[in-house]
Amino acid sequence: xxxxxxxxxxxxxxxxxxxxxxxxxxxxxxxxxxxxxxxxxxxxxxxxxxxxxxxxxxxxxxxxxxxxxxxxxxxxxxxxxxxxxxxxxxxxxxxxxxxxxxxxxxxxxxxxxx
Amino acid sequence: xxxxxxxxxxxxxxxxxxxxxxxxxxxxxxxxxxxxxxxxxxxxxxxxxxxxxxxxxxxxxxxxxxxxxxxxxxxxxxxxxxxxxxxxxxxxxxxxxxxxxxxxxxxxxxxx
Numbered sequence: 001x002x003x004x005x006x007x008x009x010x011x012x013x014x015x016x017x018x019x020x021x022x023x024x025x026x027x028x029x030x031x032x033x034x035x036x037x038x039x040x041x042x043x044x045x046x047x048x049x050x051x052x053x054x055x056x057x058x059x060x061x062x063x064x065x066x067x068x069x070x071x072x073x074x075x076x077x078x079x080x081x082x083x084x085x086x087x088x089x090x091x092x093x094x095x096x097x098x099x100x101x102x103x104x105x106x107x108x109x110x111x112x113x114x
Numbered sequence: 115x116x117x118x119x120x121x122x123x124x125x126x127x128x129x130x131x132x133x134x135x136x137x138x139x140x141x142x143x144x145x146x147x148x149x150x151x152x153x154x155x156x157x158x159x160x161x162x163x164x165x166x167x168x169x170x171x172x173x174x175x176x177x178x179x180x181x182x183x184x185x186x187x188x189x190x191x192x193x194x195x196x197x198x199x200x201x202x203x204x205x206x207x208x209x210x211x212x213x214x215x216x217x218x219x220x221x222x223x224x225x226x
Contacts, residue, residue, distance in 0.1 A: 040218065041218055041219070042204050042206075043158070043214075044216075048213075091157060093158075099212060100165040100208070103214065104160075105150075106157050107155070107156055108157050
C-alpha cells in the first residue's frame with residue numbers, strides 16, 4: 001500500500017491557461033474522489049468515480065472542470081481557461097466501500113493562478 | 115440539508131494541557147462521523163470514526179471522541195496534548211448517499 005499519490009505537488013499557471021492534475025489511488029480502491037480546499041475551509045466536494053464511472057459531480061462545479069478515470073485506476077482533473085478564483089489545493093482521495101469506509105487522501109496539488 | 119459546525123476556528127492550548135475540539139452536526143438520519151487531521155503541507159488523515167456500537171471511540175495517539183445523539187455532537191478530546199499535535203482538525207459526517215459533509219476545520223495551536 002503506497003498510498004494515494006498526486007502529481008504535481010505545485011502548479012503555477014497564468015490566467016487562461018489549461019492545467020491537468022493526476023491522481024493515482026490505492027490500487028484496490030474502487031472509489032475515487034476529487035475535492036478542492038481553500039484556506040480556512042474544509043474540503044469542498046467536486047466529483048467522484050466508482051471504478052471508471054463518474055457517478056456524481058458537484059452542481060457548483062463549472063463546466064471548465066472535467067475529470068476522467070478511463071480504466072478505473074488513475075484519474076485526471078483538467079481545468080480549462082483557469083481563473084484566479086481557481087487557486088486552491090486540489091485533493092484526491094480513494095476508498096474501498098462507501099459504507100463508512102474512510103477516505104485515504106493524497107497530499108494534494110496546490111494550484112496558483114496568476 | 116446536512117451541515118457540520120466547528121465553532122472554533124483556532125484553539126490555543128499549552129503543551130500537556132487537555133483540549134476539546136467541538137463538532138456539531140445537523141441530521142435527521144443515522145450517520146457515520148469522522149475526525150480527520152491535516153498536518154502542515156500534507157493531505158488529510160483519518161483520526162477516528164464512529165459507525166455504530168460504543169459511542170466513545172479512540173485513536174492510537176490518545177485522542178477520543180464521543181458520539182452524543184441527543185446533542186448531535188461528536189467532540190474530540192485529548193487529556194494531554196503534545197507539540198506534535200499541532201495541526202488542523204476536520205469533523206465530517208456522511209450523508210444518506212455516504213458523501214462526506216465537512217466542517218470548516220479547527221486549528222490546534224500548541225503553546226510551549
